[in-house]
Amino acid sequence: MSFKLRSVKVPANSASLEEARARVFDFFRTACRSIPQIMDIYNLQDVVTVSQLRSTIASEIHKNSSITNSKVIDLLLFKGMEELSNITEHAKQRHHVIGQYVVGQ
Amino acid sequence: MASVSASCLRFHPLLLHSNQPAQGSFKLVSVSWPKSWFPSLKATRFRVSCAAKPETVQKVCDIVRKQLVLSPETLLTPETKFSELGADSLDTVEIVMGLEEEFNISVEEDSSQNITTVKEAADLIEKLVQKKAEAGA
Numbered sequence: 001m002s003f004k005l006r007s008v009k010v011p012a013n014s015a016s017l018e019e020a021r022a023r024v025f026d027f028f029r030t031a032c033r034s035i036p037q038i039m040d041i042y043n044l045q046d047v048v049t050v051s052q053l054r055s056t057i058a059s060e061i062h063k064n065s066s067i068t069n070s071k072v073i074d075l076l077l078f079k080g081m082e083e084l085s086n087i088t089e090h091a092k093q094r095h096h097v098i099g100q101y102v103v104g105q
Numbered sequence: 106m107a108s109v110s111a112s113c114l115r116f117h118p119l120l121l122h123s124n125q126p127a128q129g130s131f132k133l134v135s136v137s138w139p140k141s142w143f144p145s146l147k148a149t150r151f152r153v154s155c156a157a158k159p160e161t162v163q164k165v166c167d168i169v170r171k172q173l174v175l176s177p178e179t180l181l182t183p184e185t186k187f188s189e190l191g192a193d194s195l196d197t198v199e200i201v202m203g204l205e206e207e208f209n210i211s212v213e214e215d216s217s218q219n220i221t222t223v224k225e226a227a228d229l230i231e232k233l234v235q236k237k238a239e240a241g242a
Contacts, residue, residue: 021194024195025194025195025198026214028195028198028199028202029198029202029214032199032202032205032206050206051203051206054199054202054203054206055199058195058196058199061195062195065193065195
């Protein structure tokens with residue numbers, strides 16, 4: 001129920017870089033808090049640990065750290081949110097998740 | 106006169122138990138306050154003086170070390186700022202999330218903005234663990 005609410009949110013329109021930064025951290029926190037649920041859904045307990053997934057998410061965010069246009073950041077956040085909702089509502093399958101976020105980082 | 110000396114005596118066991126380095130300042134403060142305030146004083150002082158238990162600080166240090174991939178020789182005191190260790194803001198948020206997971210607590214948005222040193226993180230953790238224990242019990 002909480003995931004449906006997440007994806008329907010209106011795309012953010014950050015006024016400044018600071019606001020965009022705050023949104024990025026909120027997104028990161030939301031993602032980290034849903035990691036246990038993700039591990040449960042896809043049975044990843046033997047494959048990865050929570051901290052490994054957390055650092056994967058952090059590195060994905062870090063890849064785009066040089067961007068200064070707040071609108072671009074908003075769009076990236078929207079896509080990130082979309083991806084997170086897809087994963088948490090089991091729209092992906094185990095091999096997708098493992099291939100994209102566990103192996104080959 | 107007698108009451109003042111009694112209050113001084115009462116505080117010595119407290120100070121011995123908590124093993125705080127800055128005992129001189131506590132003694133100075135306690136003498137001037139009236140006797141009736143002592144019970145609440147004891148509770149608040151305990152919270153302030155034992156705000157960062159050594160094991161908590163140690164655990165926080167370990168998590169920080171692992172997160173920022175620090176070499177074992179890097180000096181890590183409770184006062185070190187995360188930015189000094191080469192962590193940017195995302196790393197700080199990640200460290201806070203790691204602490205959340207480790208101690209099974211939930212850090213609020215506003216509180217996590219102010220965490221810049223190891224000591225602040227440990228203090229916040231102590232406070233939240235205490236609150237959680239009170240709520241649970």
